[in-house]
Amino acid sequence: MRLRVLGCSGGIGGNLRTTSFLADRDILIDAGTGVGHLDLEDLALIDHIFITHSHMDHICNLPLLLDSTVGMRDQPVTVYATKDTLDILKRHIFNWEVWPDFSEIYRGLETVMRYREIEVGEAIEIVGRKITALPAVHTVPAVGYHLDSGRGSLVFSGDTHVNDALWEVVNGMENLRYLIIETAFSNGERELADLSKHLCPSLLAEEMKKFMKDAEIYITHLKPDEAALIMAEVGECVSFRIPKMLINDQVFEF
Numbered sequence: 001m002r003l004r005v006l007g008c009s010g011g012i013g014g015n016l017r018t019t020s021f022l023a024d025r026d027i028l029i030d031a032g033t034g035v036g037h038l039d040l041e042d043l044a045l046i047d048h049i050f051i052t053h054s055h056m057d058h059i060c061n062l063p064l065l066l067d068s069t070v071g072m073r074d075q076p077v078t079v080y081a082t083k084d085t086l087d088i089l090k091r092h093i094f095n096w097e098v099w100p101d102f103s104e105i106y107r108g109l110e111t112v113m114r115y116r117e118i119e120v121g122e123a124i125e126i127v128g129r130k131i132t133a134l135p136a137v138h139t140v141p142a143v144g145y146h147l148d149s150g151r152g153s154l155v156f157s158g159d160t161h162v163n164d165a166l167w168e169v170v171n172g173m174e175n176l177r178y179l180i181i182e183t184a185f186s187n188g189e190r191e192l193a194d195l196s197k198h199l200c201p202s203l204l205a206e207e208m209k210k211f212m213k214d215a216e217i218y219i220t221h222l223k224p225d226e227a228a229l230i231m232a233e234v235g236e237c238v239s240f241r242i243p244k245m246l247i248n249d250q251v252f253e254f
Helices: 033-037 062-072 084-090 164-170 187-196 201-208 225-239
Strands: 002-007 018-023 027-030 049-052 076-081 113-117 123-126 131-134 145-146 155-156 175-181 216-220 251-253
Touching: 018 216, 033 062, 049 175, 062 076, 076 084, 076 123, 084 113, 131 164, 145 164, 187 201, 187 225, 216 225
Parallel strands: 027 049, 049 076, 076 113, 155 175, 175 216
Antiparallel strands: 002 018, 002 251, 018 027, 123 131, 131 145, 145 155
């Protein structure tokens, strides 16, 4: 598999883009503002969209993607998420008030979009690639994802806080090469990190002590005004693992 980082910031401004990853050319993981940097032709190739949770920075370009490519497709886009997250999308986004419900709009015999409920631990296989929902701890129902090509794999934590259940699963993976994990706030914002169910460097350090695999670690979802500080603190708190900062257009092959 080839994973391209379209956006990995906790905010916007200048070159900052919110969370979205393109796997090969047909699978999208989250649909933040990073999606808008794809050409229209590339957007039309996306058949599968996996959503971690319902917060705006992870879904904001989903409605626009569907609308922009509706005349360029001959099959539905499948949107995968837990039942709770799909229910939020149906009630608050695709409700004919904020945006049309593309699961009710037909192009020929097929709708523009279809929903597919997934559960934590469930693996979806798409042409030999497996994408499995992982446990996450956040202020709304949320998951992370494990992307497995068969030869290697990558874990994306999604937005999460202290999460013992994640490490129970991850430590059993045989072919893990990369871990992308959020650290949204600096240590000075520890109280806010706890309240909003995100990580800060000191919390990340405790989580990394639970991580037993030999994989490269990348930090994502940094708040824009604290990015440099957060990475400096990560370097101090997690020096035993040497995490790196995730950047736009970075590519992982596994």
